[in-house]
Amino acid sequence: ELKVEQNPLFLSMQEGKNYTIYCNYSTTSDRLYWYRQDPGKSLESLFVLLSNGAVKQEGRLMASLDTKARLSTLHITAAVHDLSATYFCAVDNVMDSNYQLIWGAGTKLIIKP
Amino acid sequence: GAVVSQHPSWVICKSGTSVKIECRSLDFQATTMFWYRQFPKQSLMLMATSNEGSKATYEQGVEKDKFLINHASLTLSTLTVTSAHPEDSSFYICSASDLAGVFYNEQFFGPGTRLTVL
Numbered sequence: 001e002l003k004v005e006q007n008p009l010f011l012s013m014q015e016g017k018n019y020t021i022y023c024n025y026s027t028t029s030d031r032l033y034w035y036r037q038d039p040g041k042s043l044e045s046l047f048v049l050l051s052n053g054a055v056k057q058e059g060r061l062m063a064s065l066d067t068k069a070r071l072s073t074l075h076i077t078a079a080v081h082d083l084s085a086t087y088f089c090a091v092d093n094v095m096d097s098n099y100q101l102i103w104g105a106g107t108k109l110i111i112k113p
Numbered sequence: 114g115a116v117v118s119q120h121p122s123w124v125i126c127k128s129g130t131s132v133k134i135e136c137r138s139l140d141f142q143a144t145t146m147f148w149y150r151q152f153p154k155q156s157l158m159l160m161a162t163s164n165e166g167s168k169a170t171y172e173q174g175v176e177k178d179k180f181l182i183n184h185a186s187l188t189l190s191t192l193t194v195t196s197a198h199p200e201d202s203s204f205y206i207c208s209a210s211d212l213a214g215v216f217y218n219e220q221f222f223g224p225g226t227r228l229t230v231l
Contacts, residue, residue, distance in 0.1 A: 019124060021209045031218065035222075040225070041225065042206050042222050042224045042225040042226075043206070043222045045158075045219075045221075050220060050227065092218055099145070099162075099212055099218060100147070100159055101147075101159075101220060103157050105155075106156050108154075
């Protein structure tokens, strides 16, 4: 059974600091996704990581994927208050011809001015 | 990316009534749509997967007679919560995908529907 673990689950940090959110998954998978969710809102797609060594950056966020270690990281550089949100990673899983995403528990990020 | 809409964005209903939520893919044909439920401060929980023109596949523990899913066209899926009760109150999110199509397996999420049952 594919499992996805995120850590930390909660992170409070000061503006201007750097930090990393980790996403581990238990079996091989083709793709890994990062999403952002603001309170009361749906999911916003941040990154789709397709292959080993993939690195994508958008503004102060950078995501990477190491399929051998089954690990993805979401790095925040010089955090700003607007990045406060809950971040989810999710991994593709196909079982018995049924496709679905397996979700991490989410990391609630609070960035204090 | 592709655009998915949901309607209504929020609904308040009395216990015992039924509520229908629509999920539409606006600019692509969605061969598969997914329905999720999210409780406060939790991750998404997949309720069911629906393929256009066939019966939905429900996840373990999800009552198919209570949560009726119809995927009659490549752009529309509906979730009907029948005889709703307060414990059905939740945030319901749909997603759409053209599995193995131009978007491969990527799911595109609707804005969600907040259901409150009094």
